[in-house]
Amino acid sequence: MGSALQLQTDFVSDDLRKAAWLSKDTVQTRRLLALEQTYDGATPSEAARVGGVTVQIVRDWVERFNAHGPEGLLNVKAPGKRPRMRTRFLKRSIFE
Template structure:
């Protein structure tokens, strides 16, 4: 049998249940109700059943609650992987993108994500995937531009003939057809 969980003493089971009623986050509500069971003297197994999780999860919630109070039970977005590029490398990447490729050196006439990833590898020795490069560029304020698609068999004369043409000179309507001022 495990040791009983020690929770901070400034919240009673009634306080935790009140906070659970007021909460709009379902996960936080489950966590608060599970910890309220422990404050009432229940076991970890009872608290886990109330929260719909395992006993170890309830044990993980207790230190978060003790350290941060009820706000420690709010669902958080996982931090994810840290960026591979530092601030200096990002500034250099901005310069590379804004200056554009040199066809003689880079072998391309416009930047693609794979080309930029290869350039980052050449410059900094950092391997970056296309998806990571896309996220880095988006974080730097660059958006994806693509050419408007055009069918290979499109007839330019037919397109020009199809377009509606406006009269070369607009005429003002006759006086009688205009609305009278009110």
């Protein structure tokens, strides 16, 4: 018995469809179209089928969408490791 996904009310399905059409990121487009289905009354499992993922991933997308809007559905590169040498020491060692 899954609960209905609660999407923010600032958008309607047409807004997501338009954002998906305008997006140049195919991953974001797929996610927007899957969430658009929920605005049209689809169950989480139907939205997952559209997105080609599991229901849990759709729920994660909903959380990201509610927190950050359509931009939250873009993949963001991880920041990576911090350098071992601090910047000021690195600059000093380069110029010496």
